[in-house]
Amino acid sequence: MCGSRGADLDSRMEPGPSGGVSRVLSVTDLMEVARGVARSPEVRRTAAGFIGYGATTPGQRVLIGVDTQTDPAITDAIAAALREMGASVDVVIAQTEADREFDDLDEIKVAMRRQPWVENPRRWEGTPWIEDLAGTRGYDLLIHGKGGAIPKVSHRYEGFPWVVQDHFDAASNLFPRPLHRLINEHTWSRIAANPGGRIRLTDPEGTNLSLTILGQPLLDDTRHDYGMTPKWGHLMAHPPTPIERDDDSTGTIAGTLNHFSRPFPRIEVDIENARMTDIRGGGAYGAAWRELEAETKDIQYPCFPAPGLFWLWELAIGTNPKIVRPDNIRNLSSGGFEWERRRAGIIHCGLGTRWRSSEEVWAGERRLLYGHLHVHLLAPTLIVETAGGEIPVIVDGRLAAYDDPEVRDLAAQFGDPDQLLHDDWIPDIPGVTVPGDYAEYAKDPSRFIYAGT
Numbered sequence: 001m002c003g004s005r006g007a008d009l010d011s012r013m014e015p016g017p018s019g020g021v022s023r024v025l026s027v028t029d030l031m032e033v034a035r036g037v038a039r040s041p042e043v044r045r046t047a048a049g050f051i052g053y054g055a056t057t058p059g060q061r062v063l064i065g066v067d068t069q070t071d072p073a074i075t076d077a078i079a080a081a082l083r084e085m086g087a088s089v090d091v092v093i094a095q096t097e098a099d100r101e102f103d104d105l106d107e108i109k110v111a112m113r114r115q116p117w118v119e120n121p122r123r124w125e126g127t128p129w130i131e132d133l134a135g136t137r138g139y140d141l142l143i144h145g146k147g148g149a150i151p152k153v154s155h156r157y158e159g160f161p162w163v164v165q166d167h168f169d170a171a172s173n174l175f176p177r178p179l180h181r182l183i184n185e186h187t188w189s190r191i192a193a194n195p196g197g198r199i200r201l202t203d204p205e206g207t208n209l210s211l212t213i214l215g216q217p218l219l220d221d222t223r224h225d226y227g228m229t230p231k232w233g234h235l236m237a238h239p240p241t242p243i244e245r246d247d248d249s250t251g252t253i254a255g256t257l258n259h260f261s262r263p264f265p266r267i268e269v270d271i272e273n274a275r276m277t278d279i280r281g282g283g284a285y286g287a288a289w290r291e292l293e294a295e296t297k298d299i300q301y302p303c304f305p306a307p308g309l310f311w312l313w314e315l316a317i318g319t320n321p322k323i324v325r326p327d328n329i330r331n332l333s334s335g336g337f338e339w340e341r342r343r344a345g346i347i348h349c350g351l352g353t354r355w356r357s358s359e360e361v362w363a364g365e366r367r368l369l370y371g372h373l374h375v376h377l378l379a380p381t382l383i384v385e386t387a388g389g390e391i392p393v394i395v396d397g398r399l400a401a402y403d404d405p406e407v408r409d410l411a412a413q414f415g416d417p418d419q420l421l422h423d424d425w426i427p428d429i430p431g432v433t434v435p436g437d438y439a440e441y442a443k444d445p446s447r448f449i450y451a452g453t
C-alpha cells in the first residue's frame with residue numbers, strides 16, 4: 001500500500017513484507033468478498049461497491065473472461081461463489097503481455113487507436129473473441145472487462161475490474177451499497193440541481209478550471225452517463241460528448257499521474273472553451289501528447305464544435321471511501337493508477353473522444369486517431385457557485401456529502417459514521433499531503449511513488 005491509511009484497517013489485513021497490506025493467502029480468504037459481490041444486485045458497473053452478479057439462478061451458465069495478469073485466486077473465488085449459487089461457471093484466461101514495469105507511454109498505447117477497436121481492443125474494453133464466445137455459446141452471464149462502459153448485448157454482461165488482491169478487499173467491495181448510493185446522490189445533486197451555476201475546480205498540483213453548468217445536457221436523457229441518472233461511482237462534473245458550442249470550460253489542468261503509465265513530470269494542460277490550447281511539461285508523456293495534437297489539430301470530429309481531437313469532456317469524480325492504491329503499483333499487473341480513480345473525491349480529467357462512442361466508430365472507420373488521455377487530481381477542491389452562494393462538492397479531496405445529516409444518519413445504520421465516511425487512503429504527495437518539496441517531487445514523481453515498491 002502506498003500512502004497513508006488510518007488505523008481502521010480491515011481485520012483480515014496484516015502488515016506485509018513492504019510494510020503495507022499483505023497478500024491474502026488462499027481462495028478461502030477471498031470467499032467473503034466473492035460471496036458478497038456474487039450475491040449483490042447487477043447494475044452493469046465496474047466501480048467497486050456497485051458490482052454484482054446477483055441475478056444468477058441455479059442452472060445458469062456463466063462465462064468469466066480474465067487475462068494472465070489477473071490473480072487467479074480472485075477468479076477462482078468468484079467462480080466458487082457463483083457455483084455455490086447453483087451456476088455452472090466456465091473461465092477463459094486470455095494471454096496478455098508478461099508483467100513488467102510501466103513505461104512513460106503505456107497510457108497512450110492502451111487508450112489511443114487508428115483502427116476500429118475490435119481489431120485492436122484497448123485495455124478497458126472487452127476482448128472481442130471472449131464476447132463472441134459468450135454470445136454464440138448461449139451463456140446467461142458474461143463477467144468480463146476492467147472498466148469503461150459495458151456493451152449492451154442480449155445476455156447479461158457484468159464487469160470484473162480486479163487484477164490483484166489489494167483490489168479485492170472487503171472494505172471497498174462490500175461497502176454498504178445504499179450508503180454508497182446516497183453519497184453519490186448527494187454529491188451529484190450539488191451539480192445537477194444547479195444549471196447555470198459555475199463549477200470552480202482547483203487542486204494543489206496546479207489545476208485551476210471553471211465552467212458553467214449547462215442546462216441542456218443535464219436535461220437530455222439520451223446523454224451517456226449524465227442527466228438525472230448518472231453513472232454511480234463516476235460522477236461527471238463536465239458533460240460527456242458531444243461538446244456544446246457554448247461550453248466555456250477554461251483554465252489549466254495539472255498533475256503527475258494518468259490511468260496506466262509511469263508517473264510523469266508535472267504536466268500543465270491549458271483549456272479554452274473546452275478545447276486544449278497548450279501542453280507544457282509532462283516529460284515523455286507530454287511530448288507524445290503534443291505529437292498526437294499535431295496529428296489531429298485539423299481533423300473535424302463529429303462530436304466537437306471545431307477541429308482537433310483534444311477537447312475536455314471527462315471530469316469524473318470517484319465516490320468509494322475505501323479504495324486503496326495497490327502495493328505493486330510499479331508493475332502493469334497492479335492495474336496502475338486506474339484503480340484509485342474510484343476513491344471518493346479523486347477526479348480524473350479526460351480529453352479526446354468518449355469511450356466507444358459514435359465518434360470513435362466514425363474515426364476508426366476512417367483510420368483517424370481517436371481515444372482520450374487522462375490527468376488525475378488527487379486532492380481537488382470543487383465548488384459550485386450559484387446565485388444563492390457557494391456549494392462545496394469536494395474540499396481538499398474529501399466529499400462534502402460525508403457531512404450531510406441524511407448521509408450520516410444512513411451510515412449509522414451500518415456502523416460508525418466516522419469510520420464509514422472516511423477516506424481510508426490518502427495519497428502521499430510531498431508538500432501537499434505529507435511534508436516535502438512539491439517542486440522537487442514534481443520533476444520525477446516516480447522516484448517518490450515507486451520508493452519501497
Ligand SMILES: [Fe+2]
Pocket residue numbers: 314350372374
Ligand atoms: Fe476516461
